[in-house]
Amino acid sequence: GENVEQHPSTLSVQEGDSAVIKCTYSDSASNYFPWYKQELGKGPQLIIDIRSNVGEKKDQRIAVTLNKTAKHFSLHITETQPEDSAVYFCAAINPNTGNQFYFGTGTSLTVIP
């Protein structure tokens, strides 16, 4: 299987500051790492993803970095806005276990105006 750990569990930042959420995974065979944002009363929405053959990916204010050697990946949100407040989940897919996503435990991000 796979074990994904996510830190921190809660994060508060001032509007305009950056936020960083980190995840580690246990199985080096995992090769796809999506990040989801979940707002209250809604299902998780994909915000960015990265594959194991890429070290970094950026989409406007959001970026993800992957360190395969250390088996960790991070979500970076710059210039945070109040609408970024939500719970963020990282996940990993291990091709040896099919299409099962292994999720981190989530980070509740609060952006203070």
Add this chain to the structure above:
Amino acid sequence: KAGVTQTPRYLIKTRGQQVTLSCSPISGHRSVSWYQQTPGQGLQFLFEYFSETQRNKGNFPGRFSGRQFSNSRSEMNVSTLELGDSALYLCASSYQGTEETQYFGPGTRLLVL
């Protein structure tokens, strides 16, 4: 394209009853996965269906079952409900279901009394 839809959105049942939840994937998607989300256990994989066949199964008791129809719509059933089955049940779909992005529905919130 319409997103993943789930019905019903909310459900209240009593212990011992059974429940059936429905999921309609994004048009063209053939893989449907189900997840249980609880505050204590986070997001946990239940099972995945592809072309009407269960392709992968998580670590849940046999009371949890599912099926997929020829139009890729999926249902999951929980028999002999227990209090601990209260959760948000999420459905996610993808094209082929192999190491690719999954798109989540809004979920069905089940409360067992």
